Amino acid sequence: MxxxxxxxxxxxxxxxxxxxxxxxxxxxxxxxxxxxxxxxxxxxxxxxxxxxxxxxxxxxxxxxxxxxxRNENERIDQKFFDNKIRSAYEYRKGFYSDKDTTAFRLFNGEGDGIGGLTIDYYDGYYVINWYSEGIYACKDYIIKALTGTVTVKAVYQKKRFDAKGQYVEENDFVVGQEPVFPLIVKESGVNFAVHLNDGAMVGVFLDQREVRKAIHDRYSNGKNVLNMFSYTGAFSVFAALGGAVKTTSVDLANRSLPKTIEQFSVNGIDHTTQDIIVEDVFKYFKYAVKKQLKFDMVVLDPPSFAKSRKFTFSAAKDYKNLLKDTIAITEDNGIIVASTNSSAFDMKKFKGFIDAAFKESNIGYRLIEEFSLPEDFKTISEFKEGNYLKVVFIKKLKK
The missing domain is CATH 2.30.130.10 (PUA domain)
Incomplete structure (x- = not known):
């Protein structure tokens, strides 16, 4: 340094x-x-x-x-980074012995003592996310610390620090032996096909692990499930394997269709028995109301900010109205899984959105359970913004 x-x-x-x-x-x-x-x-x-x-x-x-x-005498050198990576590994050592889950977060930014840096594990392969040029300048220290702490099959990187804070496209491979893609990893015994060399998002958001397991274990059996903003259909796969009668996955991105088909296929599910719809989510809500479609469970996991041709969505401003649309197509006694990764508000305010949406819909509700970040996404109490994930399972009551 x-x-x-x-x-x-x-x-x-x-x-x-x-x-x-x-x-x-x-x-x-x-x-x-x-x-x-x-x-x-x-x-x-x-x-x-x-x-x-x-x-x-x-x-x-x-x-x-x-x-x-906060130690004035501590030097920011190779030893510093070695200690941080080793400490992160010790905290998560138990994850490495879990044969049913082979994808998790090894290093979570400020929660592990280095803001602007995350490292994810995929069955021996590692993906480093750099969120500023400042932390990227420490690249050699960090990669040496990583390879000196754990056995590495290969390392990939994602530079996410262009002028708009977005992903910088380039060859992501750093060191090691590249696998054949898709790489198949497991989460709670379920397969995920991931592509570590294909842009900023590899195919699964690891922070939703406990939510997916809950859907599989306790909520999906015998249910007709709608998955909005479905990305690669991970919630749909867990619901189907949990006994859902039918899943419907809706996302605007064209690539969501082949990606969702891939996730069903690597789990032995015939994708033709499920509905995978490439469409504007906001338009689909209107379609569902017009056709009087109702679902036993709706998973609502929008990005913090989304934009389509006709709609612009901001979680901080628009989540309440999105919930009202969801309530309208959920069966009585059905479940809504309301999720947000926005750090602009806390769980208390999020529950306020939920309460307002149901009151304005003149519908009763009951909060069943809630989730925040899982254990491997370590956070610190001094930086509440770091604990961004808020998920609430809500039961829609009869009028």
Whole structure:
């Protein structure tokens, strides 16, 4: 790492940073002229030049970097990264011996002490997500720490730090022996076909593991299930294997059709017995109401922000209305799985959206159970935004 750069922090932010808040925001800095090259180590001091923390400079959304240590004497070198990766591995060691689940998160950003970095495990293959040029500047340290801690078949990377915070397209392979794709991994005994070399999203969102298991084990048997914003149909596969009479998967992306067919096929399910619909979800709601379609269970897992030709969706503004549309096509005593990955609001506010949607629909409801991030997605209490996942199972009552 480079020579440490002193950066002053406004007094009203100093206490927050010293108490464990990991994100270095633009607003917290008195000056930013010293910040030149992303990846530089920055030494944060208060307005009286008292040491607060060390971090790295890397622009990510509204952040200008992440705190790495509050020990003034700790060096940000190879040993530092070795210790962080080794500690993350020790925390998740039990996952490595689970033969029924061979895909999980090894390293979860600020939860494991390095914001802007995640590492996912897929049956011996690893995918590193870099969320700023600053953390990417530490690439050699981190890959050496990873390969020195665990046995690696191959490493892939996803650069997610262009001007809009999106994925940077390029050859993702870094080191090792490339597998034949699709690579088949397991989650709770169910197969997933993943493509580590095919863009930002490999085929499954690992943070929904416990939700999928609940759907399989407790909710889908004998049910007619609708999966909205279905992506590769993971919820549909778990519902079908859990005994669902029928699943319907709806997503606007053209690639969702072959991807969902693939996920059904690797689990021995005839995809022609299921409905896979490539269509605007908002348009499908209107179609379902017009045709008087009703479902025993609806899984509602939209992205935080989505845009189609006619609709723009923001979870923070529009989730309530999306729920109202969902309530209208759910059977009495049916289940709605309301999910969001938006960090713009907490579980309390999310439940407020749910309550408002049912009240405005003049329908009663009961909350059955709720989920947040699973154990491998480690978070810290000082950064509540990091625990972004909110999932609530809701029973729609009869009028």
């Amino acid at each position: 480079q020579t440490e750069i002193n950066v002053k922090v406004k007094q009203k932010y100093a206490g927050k940073l010293s108490k464990g808040f990991p994100l270095i925001s633009k607003d917290a800095l008195i000056t930013e002229n010293e910040l030149k090259a992303e990846g530089s180590v920055i030494r944060l001091v208060d307005e009286k030049n008292r040491f607060l923390a060390k971090g790295y400079y890397g622009r990510q959304n509204k952040g200008y970097g992440w705190v790495l240590t």
